[in-house]
Amino acid sequence: MSANGLKNRSGLVKLLPYAFILPPMIYLVVFMFWPLSRQMYMSLTNTRIVNPNRGRFIGLGNYERLIEDPAFYVSLKATLVYTVLTVLIGIALGVVAALAIDRPFKGRAVVRAILLFGWAVPGVAASLIWLWMYNERSGVFNRMTELLGIGRFSWLTSTDYALGSVLAVTVWQVAPFVMLVVLAALQSVPQEVREAARIDGADGISTFRAVTLPHIRPSIQLAALLVAVWSIRRFDIIYLLTGGGPLGSTSTLVVKLRQTAFEGHELGMASAYGAVGLALALMVAAVHYTVEQRRMKRMSR
Amino acid sequence: MFDRIRRRKLLATAAVAALALTVGLGAGETHAQSSEKVTLKLANSQWLDALRGKNLWAAVTKYQETNPNVTLEQEAIPSAEFADKLTTEMGAGQGPDVAMMQEGLFYAIADAGFLVDLSAAADGAKLNKSNENGVIDGKRLGVAWQRAVYALIYNKPLIDAANAKVPTTVDELIASAKAASAATPGVIGFTARHQINDFSGWFMDFQSWAYGYGVNWVDANGKLTINTPEAVAAITAFKKTYDAGIMPIGDSFPTQRTRFKEKHAAFSIDNSGGTLNIASGGALQSGDLYAAPMPFKNPGAHQQIFVGVSSHGKHQKEAIAFVKWLVGSVGQQALRDASGPDALATDVPVSDAYSKANPWAPTFVKLAETSRSTLIKGYEVETAQIMRFVMQAVEKVILANADPKTALAEAQSAIDKQF
Numbered sequence: 195m196s197a198n199g200l201k202n203r204s205g206l207v208k209l210l211p212y213a214f215i216l217p218p219m220i221y222l223v224v225f226m227f228w229p230l231s232r233q234m235y236m237s238l239t240n241t242r243i244v245n246p247n248r249g250r251f252i253g254l255g256n257y258e259r260l261i262e263d264p265a266f267y268v269s270l271k272a273t274l275v276y277t278v279l280t281v282l283i284g285i286a287l288g289v290v291a292a293l294a295i296d297r298p299f300k301g302r303a304v305v306r307a308i309l310l311f312g313w314a315v316p317g318v319a320a321s322l323i324w325l326w327m328y329n330e331r332s333g334v335f336n337r338m339t340e341l342l343g344i345g346r347f348s349w350l351t352s353t354d355y356a357l358g359s360v361l362a363v364t365v366w367q368v369a370p371f372v373m374l375v376v377l378a379a380l381q382s383v384p385q386e387v388r389e390a391a392r393i394d395g396a397d398g399i400s401t402f403r404a405v406t407l408p409h410i411r412p413s414i415q416l417a418a419l420l421v422a423v424w425s426i427r428r429f430d431i432i433y434l435l436t437g438g439g440p441l442g443s444t445s446t447l448v449v450k451l452r453q454t455a456f457e458g459h460e461l462g463m464a465s466a467y468g469a470v471g472l473a474l475a476l477m478v479a480a481v482h483y484t485v486e487q488r489r490m491k492r493m494s495r
Numbered sequence: 496m497f498d499r500i501r502r503r504k505l506l507a508t509a510a511v512a513a514l515a516l517t518v519g520l521g522a523g524e525t526h527a528q529s530s531e532k533v534t535l536k537l538a539n540s541q542w543l544d545a546l547r548g549k550n551l552w553a554a555v556t557k558y559q560e561t562n563p564n565v566t567l568e569q570e571a572i573p574s575a576e577f578a579d580k581l582t583t584e585m586g587a588g589q590g591p592d593v594a595m596m597q598e599g600l601f602y603a604i605a606d607a608g609f610l611v612d613l614s615a616a617a618d619g620a621k622l623n624k625s626n627e628n629g630v631i632d633g634k635r636l637g638v639a640w641q642r643a644v645y646a647l648i649y650n651k652p653l654i655d656a657a658n659a660k661v662p663t664t665v666d667e668l669i670a671s672a673k674a675a676s677a678a679t680p681g682v683i684g685f686t687a688r689h690q691i692n693d694f695s696g697w698f699m700d701f702q703s704w705a706y707g708y709g710v711n712w713v714d715a716n717g718k719l720t721i722n723t724p725e726a727v728a729a730i731t732a733f734k735k736t737y738d739a740g741i742m743p744i745g746d747s748f749p750t751q752r753t754r755f756k757e758k759h760a761a762f763s764i765d766n767s768g769g770t771l772n773i774a775s776g777g778a779l780q781s782g783d784l785y786a787a788p789m790p791f792k793n794p795g796a797h798q799q800i801f802v803g804v805s806s807h808g809k810h811q812k813e814a815i816a817f818v819k820w821l822v823g824s825v826g827q828q829a830l831r832d833a834s835g836p837d838a839l840a841t842d843v844p845v846s847d848a849y850s851k852a853n854p855w856a857p858t859f860v861k862l863a864e865t866s867r868s869t870l871i872k873g874y875e876v877e878t879a880q881i882m883r884f885v886m887q888a889v890e891k892v893i894l895a896n897a898d899p900k901t902a903l904a905e906a907q908s909a910i911d912k913q914f
Contacts (some may be wrong), residue, residue, distance in 0.1 A: 244607035246586045330745035331683075351690065351745050353894065395573070437692025440894050441887075456579045458880045459603060 203220040230472075237465035243455055245375070251316075256466035265442065269467075273446040276357065276364075276432075284365045284421050285414060288372020293402075295373075296380045313370035313454065321434035324363045329436070353443045356436050360444050365433050368424070372417045378412035380406070406421055411489070419482040423475045447471045524648060533810045534566045535817060538591035539582060540574035546775040547768075550833035557829045558820050565702045565813055572745070578603075585609045585807065592808035595640045598628060600693075601801040602875040608908065610636040610803040611811055616818040621841045628868065628875075629801055637801035638822050641830075642796040642838035643766035644863040646786040647704040648855060650779060653679055653761045662790045666730045668762065672741040675761035685740030686751035686763040691890050693748055698882035699798055699869040701889065703764060705729045712871045713882070719874065719910055721885060722903035727808075730892050730899040739877075755779065764789060766798050769857040771835035776854060786858035797866035814864025838863045877914065884909050 237256055241249025258268045295306050295348040312320070327334045338347040349359045383406055391401045429448045432486065436454065438445035445453075447467050455464035497898045537555065539597035542548045548571075556567055570591045572580050584590035595605065602657060604610055613635045617626075622638065629637035646651025647668075649661065657678035659671035660662045688697040705712070708729035714720040736742065743751060752769060756777030765773070789795050802821065804814040820826045822840045829845040836856035850857050870878045888902035 242607070243582050244586045244603055244609065325747075326743070329750075331743045348745060349895065433692075435692075437689035437690070438693065439890060441890055453883070456582065457883060459582065459876075 231447065232466055233333040233465045235467045236462055239462045241462040241465075243459045243461045245465075246461060250367060252462070256463045258462065260466050260470070265445075266467075268442045269447050269450040270470070271444050272357070272442065272444060273320075273426060273448075273471075276361065276428075276444070276446055277422055279361055280364050280368060280425040281418050281422050283361065284368035285372055285418050287369040288417065289410075289414065290378050291369060291373040292376035292380055294398050296377060309373060310370045312366045313368075313374070315367075317367065317430040318434065320367060321363065324359075324434060328359055329370075340436075350436050351440055351475075353441050356440055356443050360432055360435050364425070364428065367431070368421050372414075372421065375417045377412050383409045412486075415482060419478060422478045426471055426475050426478070447474075453475065455477055512844065517848060532564050533565060533813050534568050534571050535593060535808075535814055536568050536591040537593045537595070538570035538572060538577075539595035539720050540572055540577040541595065541768075542569045542571035543573060547833065552829070554829035554833040555821070555826075559827075561820075562816070564834050565817065567817075574694075576703055576862065585805065587808050590805055590807055592612050592810055593807055594803055594804060594805065594815045595800050596637075597880055598799040598801060598870055599875070601629075601637050602870065604803065605631050605636045606876050609806050611806050611808075611815070612636065613638060613804060613815060613818055616804075616815045617822060618819075620819070620822040622822065623842050625799065625838050625840070625863075626840055628799065628870075633634075634807050637803045638818060639838070639840040640712070640800040640802045641766040641834055642797050642799045642863060642866075644838070644857055644859055644866040645700070645764060645766050645789065645795045646770070646855075646862055647762060647789045648755075648765055648770050648786045649757060649762045649774070650675075650755070650760065651785045651912060653682055655757070657761075658808050659761075661785075661787045662762075663788075665736060667708055668734060668790045669741060673739070676741065677829075682757065683721065683751075684739075684741050684756060684758040684762065685736065686746070686748075686755060686760045687736075687742060688748045688751075689737060689742060689893070690747075691886060694883065694886060695879065696748055697795065698879070700764065701733070701868075701882075701886065702869045703732050703789055703795035704791070706795050706867050708732065708790055709793050712885075713873060717873045719871075719881065719914055720907075721881075721888075721910055722900065722907040726885075727899045727904055730889055730903070733889060734892050734899070745781060752776075752844070767835055767837050767856075767863075768798070770855060770859070771837075773833075774855065781853045781855070784853075784855045786855035788858070788862060788863065790813060794862065794865035797863065797868060797871045802840075807909045836860050836863075874914070879912060881914065 231456050236249060236252060238253060239249035240252050240255070291309055295309065317321075326332075327407060328468055330336055330346055330348055330351070333349070335349060339347060347355060387405050388401060391405050398405065426446075427448055428446070429452065432444050432446055432449055433452065436444045440447040447470060451464045451467040451471070454460050454467060458464075534535075539551070541551055544551075552569065559565060559567060578597070581590060581594060581596065581600060582603065583842075585607070594604075601610075613629075617635050617638055620638075625639040626637075626643045629635055629639065647662070648788055653675050654671065656662065657671070657674040659674040659678075660667065662668040662671050668685065676682050676684045688700045690697065705726060710723065710729055711725075712719065712721065737744075743754065746754070749758065750775055751763070752762040755763055756773050756779055758779050763773075770784070770786065773779065774784050802818055804811060804818060805873070810823060821830070826843075827839055827841050827843045830839055831845070835853070836845050836859040838860075845856055845860055873880055884906040885903075888897075888906040891897040891902045891905075892899050
């Protein structure tokens with residue numbers, strides 16, 4: 195082969211990675227970055243949903259209104275409480291479930307399938323089933339509480355229980371996902387290290403803390419990041435169960451965004467709510483990144 | 496020389512003839528296009544209603560019998576998503592050719608300039624007063640499809656079994672509902688919307704309570720006035736009913752309607768469209784369902800649906816021709832047979848046979864004479880946003896035992912800031 199031919203070939207080889215990365219980049223630009231930049235711009239306009247192309251630039255007007263609106267802080271608080279609790283409870287239950295079914299026992303496949311059920315059911319279908327279970331008059335929960343002699347509860351219409359009820363459905367959906375991720379990580383924990391710890395006289399909890407947990411921590415961290423971001427943007431379960439009520443106790447940013455866009459027809463203002471949600475998600479990602487960097491540093495020492 | 500001139504003339508004549516032929520052919524093509532098959536897409540949430548949807552569709556598709564070149568196609572959207580979907584579609588320059596919209600949505604779509612002038616369709620039709628709000632800024636942008644007025648409906652055998660009276664006040668309603676529940680175990684006394692997750696339905700239903708106590712939501716100068724003694728009285732009455740233990744708290748309204756349909760509820764406040772649904776195809780026979788004026792001093796509300804033609808449609812001329820047929824005598828008679836006692840665009844009386852088979856119907860017809868729109872006058876496009884604050888005040892009162900006067904004062908303050 196001539197020198198020119200070799201040169202051309204090495205040039206093509208250099209370009210090959212770019213050729214592979216081009217399709218996903220085009221996809222991301224068209225379906226993610228472009229809509230996202232449109233949304234960010236829209237949050238600086240007074241665009242209405244019935245006339246999306248005739249919005250006027252109003253600078254930070256929407257954000258000023260947002261900051262002055264007490265309902266925004268109610269939404270922000272509801273979003274933060276909902277997200278933090280979903281992550282804490284969902285991760286805890288998912289890890290416990292993963293540890294429980296990690297070891298072989300009779301009927302493990304069946305138990306695993308049952309535990310994964312919540313993750314497999316579509317959010318809308320699950321919400322409608324839970325809506326009936328929560329029904330004050332005919333729901334299975336109130337039938338049970340009545341049998342126990344503690345009376346009926348307003349699961350979805352009382353400010354005391356609504357958030358907890360929505361959380362229960364969310365955790366029921368999220369925990370199986372966490373379980374799956376952690377279970378995959380558990381399968382890769384070297385058996386001989388566990389054995390060695392046991393031979394050295396370590397009890398179950400100590401083995402878990404010293405051997406298993408460091409091994410599965412990156413997976414838990416990743417699951418926590420995903421669950422947190424999903425919780426910030428979750429709509430179906432909350433909207434179908436409570437619509438953001440009662441008294442705004444479950445009115446997260448996404449529920450408020452829908453209300454602003456479709457009831458008030460204020461697409462510009464709704465975009466501002468979306469931008470705040472995006473900022474929250476990015477903050478969570480930044481925390482994840484910082485923690486991960488520290489862990490890597492520690493490991494390299 | 497002459498030959499050249501003659502040749503030029505010949506060429507010019509040929510060119511003119513060719514042009515004329517082309518234009519002629521073009522005109523012929525245009526004519527052919529107008530008689531070509533066109534499909535009109537009709538958006539309506541009612542197409543999904545059990546039985547009523549089928550009957551309404553059968554009524555409108557009669558148009559195809561006399562207009563074989565037009566094919567009507569359904570765009571069936573669930574009522575809860577109808578406004579969201581239609582505003583998104585039309586905002587994007589798409590959507591149906593013809594839409595049957597709730598009054599609030601109609602005003603929003605008209606305000607955005609997405610509806611065409613229907614003067615040609617209305618010309619010659621004997622439109623009644625239910626079409627008044629279809630004229631915006633002197634332009635007819637909509638004609639009435641149906642007007643569904645609210646009334647107190649009741650299951651007569653259950654009321655008779657309890658020896659209860661048909662109530663004329665809220666206190667009597669509570670007493671009669673309790674009596675019905677006591678006489679027939681498992682029966683719910685009264686059903687009504689009461690949850691914020693059903694906001695658009697709840698605020699329209701609540702207008703009957705508000706209007707019943709004399710609320711206007713605007714003062715004589717057209718200023719939004721929410722915290723009035725009348726509004727306080729309306730919320731207090733609603734709270735009293737809510738706390739009386741006669742309502743199935745937490746039930747969605749479709750569930751409550753199903754309970755009524757299955758003979759498990761004694762009283763309800765519902766509109767004529769909903770009542771027609773209850774009276775069709777359930778355990779409760781239409782002959783056992785009765786209606787009375789609501790237990791308030793003043794007339795209540797009605798839900799109005801308008802027909803509009805989209806300016807984004809490709810077949811606007813054909814769509815206007817369809818609306819013209821719809822408000823004509825043939826279209827209105829077809830619609831009457833499928834619409835129960837709802838008021839239509841023209842005065843087509845409910846037949847005696849229908850009234851006899853459906854004893855609840857005449858009350859609705861009577862109440863439609865004095866009922867009011869669910870929209871706030873002068874704030875038609877913003878009504879939903881304003882009523883969101885009002886319904887949040889109602890929610891505070893019924894769930895957190897807030898003082899109605901204080902809750903309404905807070906709503907007033909929020910409204911003053913925004914409007």
